[in-house]
Amino acid sequence: MQSLKLRPLVFYPPFSSNPLQSFLLSFSTASSSTPKYHHSKEATFLFDFLNSNFKLSKPQSVFISKRLSGTTFPRNHPLSVINFFKQIGFSQIQIQTIIRQRVQILFSDVDKTLRPKLDLFQQLGFQGSDLSGFISKYPTILTASLNKTLVPSVEAIKKIVRNEKDLIHVLCKCGQILPKYQLFVSNIAFLESCGIVGNQVLILLKRQSRLLCLSQSAIRNYVLQAVELGFHQNSRMLIHALHTISGLRKETFKRKLDLIQSFGFSKDETLQMFKKYPALFRVSDKKLKVGIEFFLHTVMLPKSALANQPVILMYSIEDRVFPRYRVFQLLKSHNLCKVPSFVYVLCLSEEMFLGKYISKFKENTEALLIAYKGHHIAG
Template identity: 45%
Template sequence: MKMRIFRPFSLLLHEMKFAANMNSNPALFNLLSLSSKRLSTLSSSPNPIIVNYLIQTFGFSQTLANSISNRFWWAKSTENPQSVIHFLRDLGFSEAHIRTSVRVGPQILFSDIDKTLKPKVQFFEQLGLVGADLGKFISKNSKVLTISLEKKLVPCIEILKKTLSDDENNGDLIRVLRRCTWVLSRNPELLLSNIAFLESCGIVGSQLSMLLTRQPRLFVIKQSTLKDLVSRAVDMGFSIESRMLVYALYTISCLRDETLRKKFELFRSWGFTEQECIEMFRRTPGLLRASEEKLKLGMEFFMNTMKFEKTLLVHRPTILMLSMEDRVIPRYRVLQILKSKRLLKREPSFINVLSLTDEEFLDKFISRFADDAEELLVAYKGHTLQEVDE
């Protein structure tokens, strides 16, 4: 379906006035001037028909209704909006879904159902979005119903499908669409260009698929911005075509410069050098995505309670990513009880203890001590058992 491109009416009037002036026709010039002023007044004034409809049907505020109606000053009735609402209800949209859809993309109320809306809806239904799921998706992204099907939606979806590997039932594709509808509104050429650039950096196959699923906006930003993000990752010690580059790129793209700076300042406040900070990030790129509170608790425990040296954290930064509440502290409590009762022949490495699976830890440090198993289990799962009792 080809989109018709209309020239702004104000520009057309300007050109006509210019032509009238050139032809020395004062009468026509004055008539056009009056028409231009009248058009300007109409387009900047709320349309009472639409204002009342929006307020009564959706409960919109006067301000929001006025703002929306200004864009549709030419509407003479609510016949089309009412037909659109019935169409959405028949699809299974809830009233909340419809209300949000109109607020996000009010132009759908004035779109042709058969030519514009229905083909897009059928397209998304074929991808696996139906009923309530479709309503939830459209309510947050209703503008997609006005995007060209042939020029953008179809080619972009085809590109995304080709990039996502082993995507059974379009599960990953739908996750991408929910996270970033931008991928459907941008030029497909930009999508292809960014994919080609990422592949030139060694991010291919499952890694490319993973990045698209987790951070789809990277695929539709300006390529100059994408290249800058990759350059920053390289400056921090990640080489092009390294298997870790994709994780660094993901982390850097998730955080603002100010957030990155604060994270490094936090590590430096505990005595880590700039180079040590970069080394920790290089070993565990996801480290900087952890909250400041989590990092503070981790360093407080490992450096003050466990008396670990900085070098250990530099070489094993993954331990700072572990859950303090569910893994680190409970296992520490169990070992303290075992040590106090002299039940261990030799003290195990706490780092190795943290690397054990839950089942392995239970077998090695709780189940084998039958007489003390209950006390040890309470120390290990106490907070969980308490939540169950409540």
């Protein structure tokens, strides 16, 4: 049999103790004149390996089948991509996540396409697990143009995030925006025309960056909904309304309205509560129900007081509301001081509450602390 002319291949560390190691070894030498069936054998083995290790969908399998078909094996070998990720610290689960979401990355050129993009984020401060976690969370970054999309997007975000220390935190929150530069810039311009500028845009980036990835018509629709509910453009509350409205389905929003009204609040009072504190409609139905029942039936708070101070429904019942109510009752029953109202006590900061209603009364400090902390102190 005629001997085959060998050409050296670059060796990478085994991806894991699976068929890849034997695969690399079995194809560690190949001939430039290898017969056509050898290419088919390698393609078949690789296809089976990728399917079994990455649990590819049918469309992804079809995509890979087309890329592996023919007499010439892909120039950008998928295994070189896999091992590149592993060499720079990506876990197997992270690599699987990337491949399942964007299978075309398997055929990227490591040095020309992938490495420069990762270098960009390393220069911004992403290192180690932060880098691998970020990329695996937003794998579409690796399919976007470096110079036409990623770099301009980062620069646009830098103009909003003045503090470099916060940049990584913000990017981790809004990484899905990076591959959508033109849409992002267009949406920012529209929101600025509505009076949402400066730190308000930063709030959106941190809390509801998904909104900035929507079509401008969708954002315009949310703005119109907010206006119909009583919010004004150029109002500082508009951004908070958009945050809530864009995150809720219309059915969910209506359910919140109906739940509050079931306790005897009028529609106007309910909408007033939403306008004063839009985040109220993002809490669970259970939390809303327990809170309203407690304030109306236990504290005996008039509905008008709750409508004027809906923020108190956001406080933790177990960690803040119940404990402070016990202290409030103790202060009243012992006539230790005149307390304006329970709502006043509830809205104080922790430091002010402790100083004003617990540590101030030295002879009763222990009893007040037990009332406030309950079993935490008793233990």
